[in-house]
Amino acid sequence: MRDTVITTDKIANPKTHYGDAKASTRHFITQRTTGAINIVFLCFLLFVIVRLAGQDRSDVVALLGNWYVGLPFAALIAIATVHMRNGMRDTLEDYLAGSMYRLAMMLNTLFCLAVALLGAGSVLKIVFWG
Numbered sequence: 267m268r269d270t271v272i273t274t275d276k277i278a279n280p281k282t283h284y285g286d287a288k289a290s291t292r293h294f295i296t297q298r299t300t301g302a303i304n305i306v307f308l309c310f311l312l313f314v315i316v317r318l319a320g321q322d323r324s325d326v327v328a329l330l331g332n333w334y335v336g337l338p339f340a341a342l343i344a345i346a347t348v349h350m351r352n353g354m355r356d357t358l359e360d361y362l363a364g365s366m367y368r369l370a371m372m373l374n375t376l377f378c379l380a381v382a383l384l385g386a387g388s389v390l391k392i393v394f395w396g
Contacts, residue, residue: 293352293355296348296352297349297352297353297356300345300346300348300349300352301349303345304342304345304346304349307338307341307342307345307346310338310339310342311342314329314335314339317329327392327396330389330392330393331392331393331396332393333393336389336390336392336393337390337393339389340385340386340389340390340393341386343381343382343385343386343389344382344385344386347378347379347381347382347385348378348382350378350381351374351375351378354374354378355371355374358370358371358374
């Protein structure tokens, strides 16, 4: 019989590195930190929703116009979009590779940046300029 040579994949080779270790650690810490902050902000968001139930637009603007409500709400929007970008990155890494992954990540980043800037910018406009 013929001897077959078993080749090892990159996965089987313990010396193989996948990506930048520092970037992966930063991603892991960022995802956990933003998740924990989102849990804390959940109480604040529930307060705003309950407070604004059944109110008209002028009451919404009056509540968000207070700096102690508007600024944390703008921070919540920014932190939620960072968490959203990281979560989508995990999904994109699982299903895409190469140039398609880079394109999808660029579009993901641009979408999250647009949501963060428009959302937080709108709230901050209400806070500072009414």
